[in-house]
Every structure is written in C-alpha cells, then in structure tokens.
Amino acid sequence: DIQMTQSPSSLSASVGDRVTITCQASQDISNYLNWYQQKPGKAPKLLIYDASNLETGVPSRFSGSGSGTDFTFTISSLQPEDIATYYCQQYDNPGFTFGPGTKVDIK
Amino acid sequence: EVQLVESGGGLVQPGGSLRLSCAASGFTFSSYAMSWVRQAPGKGLEWVSAISGSGGSTYYADSVKGRFTISRDNSKNTLYLQMNSLRAEDTAVYYCAKATEELIVVVIYDYWGQGTLVTVSS
Numbered sequence: 583d584i585q586m587t588q589s590p591s592s593l594s595a596s597v598g599d600r601v602t603i604t605c606q607a608s609q610d611i612s613n614y615l616n617w618y619q620q621k622p623g624k625a626p627k628l629l630i631y632d633a634s635n636l637e638t639g640v641p642s643r644f645s646g647s648g649s650g651t652d653f654t655f656t657i658s659s660l661q662p663e664d665i666a667t668y669y670c671q672q673y674d675n676p677g678f679t680f681g682p683g684t685k686v687d688i689k
Numbered sequence: 690e691v692q693l694v695e696s697g698g699g700l701v702q703p704g705g706s707l708r709l710s711c712a713a714s715g716f717t718f719s720s721y722a723m724s725w726v727r728q729a730p731g732k733g734l735e736w737v738s739a740i741s742g743s744g745g746s747t748y749y750a751d752s753v754k755g756r757f758t759i760s761r762d763n764s765k766n767t768l769y770l771q772m773n774s775l776r777a778e779d780t781a782v783y784y785c786a787k788a789t790e791e792l793i794v795v796v797i798y799d800y801w802g803q804g805t806l807v808t809v810s811s
C-alpha cells in the first residue's frame with residue numbers, strides 16, 4: 583500500500599495568517615491527491631481534488647499544488663471557521679490511503 | 690439534494706457480526722461508486738472498502754479483507770457493509786461516501802454521510 587505522511591501534525595496560527603500543510607506519498611501518485619477538511623463531530627468535506635482543483639463552493643483562500651510524491655495545501659488567509667483537521671488522500675492505488683491529518687487551530 | 694444516511698451501528702461482542710446500511714437519495718445511485726471510510730475514536734480517517742456503480746468491482750483494505758463484504762442494491766439506492774469476525778480495533782464511526790465516477794478509477798469523495806458508530810466490546 584502507498585503510505586501518506588503529513589506535516590506538521592498540528593499548528594496554531596493567527597487569523598489572517600498564511601497556513602501551509604505538506605503531504606508526501608511513498609511512491610509516485612501523479613496528481614491523484616485530494617484534500618478534505620473535517621470539523622469536530624462532523625463528516626469530512628472535500629476541498630481540493632486532483633491536487634489543485636478547487637471543489638465547487640469552496641472559498642478561494644484554499645488551494646493545492648504538487649505532483650508525483652510531494653504536495654502542498656495552503657490557506658492564504660486563515661479564518662476562524664477554518665479550525666479543523668485536514669487530510670490528504672491518494673487514489674492512485676486501491677488502499678486509497680489517507681494521511682494522518684493536520685490539526686489547525688487559532689493562536 | 691444529495692443525502693447519505695447510515696444506520697445499523699451499535700454495540701457488538703468480539704467475534705460478532707453487524708451489517709451497516711447507507712440509504713442514498715438525490716442522485717442516480719447506480720451511476721456512482723461508493724465507499725466506506727471509518728474513524729476510530731480520536732484517530733484519523735481509514736479507507737475501508739469501495740464498490741463500483743454496477744457492483745461488479747470491489748476493493749478492501751488489508752485490515753478488513755476476508756471479514757467485511759461491501760455490496761449495494763441499486764433498486765433500493767442502498768449501500769451495505771457486512772462485518773463479520775469483529776475485533777476491538779474495528780471500533781469506529783463508519784462513514785459512507787459517494788465518489789464522483791461510476792468506476793473505481795477516480796476516487797474523489799464529494800458527499801459523505803453523518804456516520805454510524807460501531808463499538809466492539811465484551
């Protein structure tokens with residue numbers, strides 16, 4: 583199975599800050615990489631698909647980039663409602679593994 | 690409006706069985722692959738299983754292979770997960786998720802249910 587790692591595992595930032603999360607795959611997954619947001623007690627929500635495509639209705643402050651094994655997720659200006667855990671997920675190979683998550687909160 | 694409503698969770702003893710259901714509405718159910726994803730208490734997301742729109746293709750995580758069976762009834766717009774030989778480590782909230790394509794080639798989950806809790810304990 584493809585292993586996914588994320589860093590950092592958690593971060594605290596101020597409102598308005600730029601936040602960056604990285605996700606690394608154990609082998610080349612092209613751009614078969616999605617990002618999800620999960621708020622406490624809620625189901626995950628799709629934000630970014632195919633590494634860099636913004637899901638309909640998702641604010642433009644969210645963005646993604648990368649291909650191959652290294653990917654980046656960015657919140658350009660952190661808002662209070664962005665407090666959540668963010669997961670990457672690969673779909674290059676069945677196993678469709680998720681990263682361990684990055685918990686984001688407000689400083 | 691797309692809706693996914695899971696049911697069937699509960700408390701079961703180790704070695705026992707349980708069948709989860711996910712009732713879908715608001716889209717043409719047979720045109721989309723579906724999956725089960727679980728989350729142990731306080732832990733991250735773990736992909737469990739996927740099934741194509743027709744039901745002809747299925748995949749499983751190694752952790753559940755041989756114990757869990759995914760299926761669907763397109764006439765009832767319902768997804769199922771039959772869970773046998775349950776272990777304590779299967780304790781989790783189980784989510785059903787809709788993919789954006791019929792085949793298990795593009796695995797992007799655009800809608801999720803609210804989840805159902807399965808607790809395996811004596």
